[in-house]
Amino acid sequence: xxxxxxxxxxxxxxxxxxxxxxxxxxxxxxxxxxxxxxxxxxxxxxxxxxxxxxxxxxxxxxxxxxxxxxxxxxxxxxxxxxxxxxxxxxxxxxxxxxxxxxxxxxxxxxxxxxxxxxxxxxxxxxxxxxxxxxxxxxxxxxxxxxxxxxxxxxxxxxxxxxxxxxxxxxxxxxxxxxxxxxxxxxxxxxxxxxxxxxxxxxxxxxxxxxxxxxxxxxxxxxxxxxxxxxxxxxxxxxxxxxxxxxxxxxxxxxxxxxxxxxxxxxxxxxxxxxxxxxxxxxxx
Amino acid sequence: xxxxxxxxxxxxxxxxxxxxxxxxxxxxxxxxxxxxxxxxxxxxxxxxxxxxxxxxxxxxxxxxxxxxxxxxxxxxxxxxxxxxxxxxxxxxxxxxxxxxxxxxxxxxxxxxxxxxxxxxxxxxxxxxxxxxxxxxxxxxxxxxxxxxxxxxxxxxxxxxxxxxxxxxxxxxxxxxxxxxxxxxxxxxxxxxxxxxxxxxxxxxxxxxxxxxxxxxxxxxxxxxxxxxxxxxxxxxxxxxxxxxxxxxxxxxxxxxxxxxxxxxxxxxxxxxxx
Ligand SMILES: Nc1ncnc2c1ncn2[C@@H]1O[C@H](COP(=O)(O)OP(=O)(O)O)[C@@H](O)[C@H]1O
Ligand SMILES: [Mg+2]
Numbered sequence: 420x421x422x423x424x425x426x427x428x429x430x431x432x433x434x435x436x437x438x439x440x441x442x443x444x445x446x447x448x449x450x451x452x453x454x455x456x457x458x459x460x461x462x463x464x465x466x467x468x469x470x471x472x473x474x475x476x477x478x479x480x481x482x483x484x485x486x487x488x489x490x491x492x493x494x495x496x497x498x499x500x501x502x503x504x505x506x507x508x509x510x511x512x513x514x515x516x517x518x519x520x521x522x523x524x525x526x527x528x529x530x531x532x533x534x535x536x537x538x539x540x541x542x543x544x545x546x547x548x549x550x551x552x553x554x555x556x557x558x559x560x561x562x563x564x565x566x567x568x569x570x571x572x573x574x575x576x577x578x579x580x581x582x583x584x585x586x587x588x589x590x591x592x593x594x595x596x597x598x599x600x601x602x603x604x605x606x607x608x609x610x611x612x613x614x615x616x617x618x619x620x621x622x623x624x625x626x627x628x629x630x631x632x633x634x635x636x637x638x639x640x641x642x643x644x645x646x647x648x649x650x651x652x653x654x655x656x657x658x659x660x661x662x663x664x665x666x667x668x669x670x671x672x673x674x675x676x677x678x679x680x681x682x683x684x685x686x687x688x689x690x691x692x693x694x695x696x697x698x699x700x701x702x703x
Numbered sequence: 704x705x706x707x708x709x710x711x712x713x714x715x716x717x718x719x720x721x722x723x724x725x726x727x728x729x730x731x732x733x734x735x736x737x738x739x740x741x742x743x744x745x746x747x748x749x750x751x752x753x754x755x756x757x758x759x760x761x762x763x764x765x766x767x768x769x770x771x772x773x774x775x776x777x778x779x780x781x782x783x784x785x786x787x788x789x790x791x792x793x794x795x796x797x798x799x800x801x802x803x804x805x806x807x808x809x810x811x812x813x814x815x816x817x818x819x820x821x822x823x824x825x826x827x828x829x830x831x832x833x834x835x836x837x838x839x840x841x842x843x844x845x846x847x848x849x850x851x852x853x854x855x856x857x858x859x860x861x862x863x864x865x866x867x868x869x870x871x872x873x874x875x876x877x878x879x880x881x882x883x884x885x886x887x888x889x890x891x892x893x894x895x896x897x898x899x900x901x902x903x904x905x906x907x908x909x910x911x912x913x914x915x916x917x918x919x920x921x922x923x924x925x926x927x928x929x930x931x932x933x934x935x936x937x938x939x940x941x942x943x944x945x946x947x948x949x950x951x952x953x954x955x956x957x958x959x960x961x962x963x964x965x966x967x968x969x970x971x972x973x974x975x976x977x
Contacts, residue, residue, distance in 0.1 A: 477922055499928050507926040514919035517927075519712060519867045523835040526938035528927040533934050540938060557714045561870045575927060 425488065425583045425615040426451040426474050426505065432482035433469060443469045445638040446483065451617060453582070456609045458626035458646075459619045461635030462660035467619045470635065471585045474617065475505035488582065503532065506576030510588045512568035521563075521571050522547065522556040528579045546577040549612070550604050566597025570604055577608070583615035584608065590625065602628065623650075623664045627685045634659060651683040666690035711870065712833050718946065719761035719831045724840035726947040731828050733954040737961055738817050744809070744972060746965035747816040753957075754824055763830050771826035772819055779818050783811035793973070805973045812972070834866035839937060857931055864920070868913075875912060879905050 426449070433444040443466045451457055451474075461467050472478040473485050476492040485492045487501045509515055518524040522543050529539040547553040550570040555563065560571055569589055576584055586605065590598040606628060608614045618629065626632050632649040634642035636659050642649050650656070653663050653671045663671070666687045674682045679697060684690045714720075722730075734750075741747055758768055772779075792806030829837065842859035849855050880890065883904050890901050 472922075475926060477925060499930075502926060502928050507923075509919060509923060511916075511919060513871055514916045515923040517867065517920070517924060518863060519834045520714070523833060523938060527924075527929070530935045530937060531928040531930065533936050536936055536938070536940060539936055543938060559712060559714070560867075572923075579927065 423453045424450045424486075425453045425455075426617075427486045428473065428483065429485075430483035431470075431473060431480050431485060433473065433478060433480055435469075442481075443638050444473075447638070447640060449633065449640060449643075451583070451615060453615055454609075454613045455631060456606075456616045456629045457618070457631045457633060458629035459617065459633050459635060460621065460623070460626055460661060461641075462621075465635040466638040467635050468587050471507065471587050471617065471619055474583070474585050475507050476501045477507070499532070503579045504581055505583045505585060506579055506581035508569070508572050508576055508584065508586045508589050510591045512565065512572045512592075515572040515575070516560045516568065517575075519559055519561070520556075521552065521558050521560055524560060524571060525556075525574045525578050527575060532579070542578045542580065543574075546574040547571075549577055549608065550574045564597060565593045566600035569593060569597065569601050573601070573604060573608075577614075581614065583617065585617045585619075587619045588621065589618065590620065590622065598622075598625075623662060623667075624686075627664065634661070646685050647683045650685055670694075711830065713763060713767070713830050714833070715762060715831065717761045717831070719757055719827070721946070722950055723941055723943050723947045724832050724836040725844055725941060726943060726950055727828055727832055728837070728840050728844065730950055730954045731824055733951075733957070734824050735821060737954075737957050738820055740958065740961045740966070741813075741817075742966045743968055744812070745968040746961055747813065747820070749961075749965050750820060751816065754820060754827070758823075758827060761827060761831050763827065767830065768823055768826060772822050775818065775822055779815050782818070783815045786811035786814050809972050829866075834863055836939065836941075838862045838866070839939075840941070843941065854931075856935070868916070871916075872909070872913065876905065876909055879908050 428447050428449045431444055431447040431449075432442050434442040447470065449470075459467050459470065469478065473480060473492065474487065476485075476487075476498055479485075479493050487504050490497050490501055490504075492501050516524050517527050525543045525546050526539055529542050534542070543556075544553065547556055550573050552567060552570050552574060555567065555571075560568060563571065573584070573586075573589075584605075589605070590601050593601060602625060605616055605618065609616045616629075618625070620626055627646045627650075629646060632642070632644065632646050633640055634649060634656070641659055642652065642655065650663050650667045651671075653668060656663050662668075664685065666689070667684055670680055670684045670690045670693060671682060673694075674680045677697070679700075681693055684693055719727075734754075738750060741750060758765065787803050787807040787810075788801045790804050790807030790810050792804035795803045795805050795808055797803070832840075838859040841862065842855050845853070845855045845858075884890070888901060888904060890898065893901070
C-alpha cells in the first residue's frame with residue numbers, strides 16, 4: 420500500500436448473490452492516486468457501477484481486498500470512516516436528494532455524523548458555495564433544473580468533507596447545459612480543493628477531462644492510461660464496443676493516409692491545429 | 704394531477720412561517736379539536752375568520768389555499784347532501800321521495816365548513832413549514848414514545864421521504880398518463896370498472912419506478928452515512944420564542960370562548976317561525 424493511494428484494490432473479485440453467470444468483477448487490481456482525476460469507461464454491464472460501489476463499502480469484495488486510505492472496507496467498525504472519505508454521486512439526482520429544501524438536504528450527512536450544529540451549518544454553507552448553489556439554499560429541490568439538482572447532490576457529499584468523490588454517470592440524465600455545469604463543478608473540486616475524482620461516464624469527450632482513463636470490459640480492466648494513450652488505440656476501443664471522440668477518429672483515419680499527422684489528438688482543437696500545421700508545412 | 708398540493712412547502716419569512724413547528728403542530732391540533740366543539744354558524748364564521756387572518760399574515764395566495772380543497776370537493780358535496788336529506792326536522796322542500804329539512808341544511812352547511820376548515824388549516828401548516836421541520840417537530844413531540852421502543856426517528860424519516868417524493872411521483876404519473884394517452888389509452892370514458900382497468904397500465908410502471916427509486920435512494924442514503932442507531936444532529940434548532948407562547952395561549956383560550964361564547968349565540972339559519 421503506497422502512502423499516496425486513495426483507493427487500492429487487490430485481486431478484487433465480486434459476484435452478486437444468487438447470480439449464476441459468473442463473477443461481475445474478476446481479480447481487479449487498481450490504485451487510485453490521491454488528488455488524481457480518473458475516468459472509468461466501459462460498455463453497459465461491464466461492471467463499472469459495481470466497481471464504484473466497492474470504493475465506499477456499499478459492496479464488499481467476495482474475494483480480494485479493497486483499502487481506502489489504508490482502511491480495509493470490510494472492517495465493519497470503520498464503515499463510517501470509509502464512507503466519509505469516499506463520497507458517491509449517482510445518475511439520477513432525484514433519487515439522491517433526501518430532504519425537500521436544498522440546505523436541509525445538504526445537511527443530511529453532517530446530521531448523520533452527529534456533528535455539532537455550528538459545524539453542520541458551516542459545512543452546508545461551504546459545500547453549497549463550492550457548487551455555486553448558495554443562493555438556492557432555501558429553494559425546494561424539486562423546482563431546480565437537472566444540473567442544479569445534481570450540483571445539490573454533490574454538495575450533499577462535499578458536506579462530509581470526503582477526500583474522494585466517485586461519480587457514477589453523473590451527467591447521463593442531464594441536458595448539455597446541465598452537463599457542463601456539473602463537469603465544471605467536478606473539475607473545480609479536483610483542481611482547487613484537491614479532491615480525488617473517479618468519474619464513470621459513457622461520454623468519451625468527458626473522459627478527456629481526466630488525467631487517467633480506465634477502461635472496463637466484462638469485469639476486468641482492459642486499458643489504463645492517459646487519455647492520449649487510450650484514445651490512440653482506436654481499433655481496440657472499437658472492439659470493446661466504445662466510440663472514440665470524433666476528432667480523434669478523424670485524425671486517426673487521416674493518419675493512415677498521411678503519416679505526418681499525429682495519431683493521438685484528443686479534442687477538436689488539437690485536431691484542427693494538427694491539420695493546419697500540416698498545411699503550413701506544405702506537406703500536402 | 705398538477706393540482707395536488709399535498710405536503711408542499713412555500714418558503715417565506717412571515718410570522719406564520721417563523722412560529723416554532725412544534726407549536727404550529729399543537730396549534731393545528733387545538734384548532735381541529737375546536738372545530739368539533741363549534742355548534743353554531745356564528746362559531747364557524749369566527750373560526751373561518753381566524754384562519755383567514757392567519758392566511759393573510761402568511762402571504763400564501765388564497766388561490767393556493769382553495770386548490771387544497773378542490774380534490775375533496777366531491778366528498779364534501781356528497782356528505783352535505785346526505786345531511787340535507789337524512790336529517791329529521793322541518794321540511795324545506797321535497798324531491799321525489801326525499802325530504803330536505805331546514806335542520807339538514809344547517810347540518811350540511813356545518814359539515815362543509817368543518818371539512819373545508821380542517822383541510823385548509825392543515826394545508827396552511829404544510830405550506831408554511833418545511834417538511835423536515837415538520838417531521839422533526841413530530842419526532843420531538845413523540846420522543847417520549849421512544850421509551851416504549853416506538854421507532855420515532857425512523858417513522859419521522861419515512862414521513863420526510865414520503866413528503867419529498869409526492870411531487871416527484873405526481874409528475875411521473877402525469878408523464879406516464881400522457882405516454883399512455885399518446886398510445887390511445889382512454890381514461891375519461893366508460894364505467895367505473897372500465898376506468899379502473901385503464902389505470903392498470905399507469906400503476907404498473909409507476910410502482911416499478913417507485914421501487915427503483917427506493918432502491919437507489921437507500922444506497923444514496925447509506926453513502927451519506929445514514930444509520931438508525933444513535934443520535935443525529937439537526938441543522939436548525941428549535942427554540943420557542945414569546946410569539947410561540949402567545950400562540951398556544953390564544954389557541955387554548957379559544958376553547959372556553961367557543962364553549963361559553965359562540966356556542967351560546969342563538970344565531971341560526973332555521974327560521975324562528977317554524
Ligand atoms: N443488484 C444486482 N443484482 C444482480 N446483478 C447485478 C446487479 N447490479 C448489476 N448486476 C449485473 O452485474 C453486471 C455489471 O453491472 P454494472 O456494474 O451495473 O455495470 P455498468 O455500470 O458498467 O453498466 C451486469 O451484468 C448486471 O446485470
Ligand atoms: Mg452503471
